[in-house]
Amino acid sequence: MAATRQRHPISVVPTPEHASKYFVVDGETRWKGAQQLKWKEIWAVQVDVDPANPVAFYIESFKHTDATKPISAIDQGLRWSQLIQQNAASAESIAHELELYKATVSKMLAYSKFSPQVLEFMHENSDRFPYSIASLLAPLVDSSSDSDDVILAMCKKIVDEDFSRRSVEALIKQKTAETRPPRRSAVAARTIKVGNRPIGSLRTYENGNVEMKVSGDLVVPVDRMNQLAELLQIAADALVSSSEDFADAVISRLKEVKPDHG
Structure with a gap:
């Protein structure tokens, strides 16, 4: 910026509390660069977006950034997960705003399951880990006690041996069978x-x-399911009691609970 000046304006929106102050929607790096250069002015364009709506704010910023430098699927999935965890968005609202299928958004959210170590490797080999592959690997995070080492080793195997999607599915199926507890x-x-x-x-x-x-x-109504739970509790109490006759103990307890059914 010191050599070529500012080629593109930053995008801003007034803050709700102070109309004379602004949030930077797009161009935060340029804004910080201008501060380091001690510029007194910077070229800015005000955009029409609700600053109190995190999803709308993100979508506007995303569109500006993605138009100049495409954002990786990994970074998108991680950011979407943050919005959802903050209760600022849902998978449905993100899919609607970005005109994507909900299934696509759900698969891209899988990236948030992985550790920083695994994500770093995926970033370095992003062409081998599209969201379709990430969504296949994600369930292993919860099913393996040493998930970081296991998944990182699998990721390296996928890259080293140039696995196809079908090969990845077979590898995961094999690993799942190995870690599944015996029936x-x-x-x-x-x-x-x-x-x-x-x-x-x-x-x-x-x-x-x-x-x-x-x-x-067998369809069991909720009220009968609750009654069944009560009956099983009565039977369990009778089972551990000192009574020699289990059936008599159960009947006795039932009469205490339901005296009208003697």
């Missing part, structure tokens, strides 16, 4: 029926856990 096997199971129709089961596992499962085909 528990019940040591005993009893089918729950209504008439002759099975509607669920009661299972016991090696660690002593007892699990009740009800078929997804």
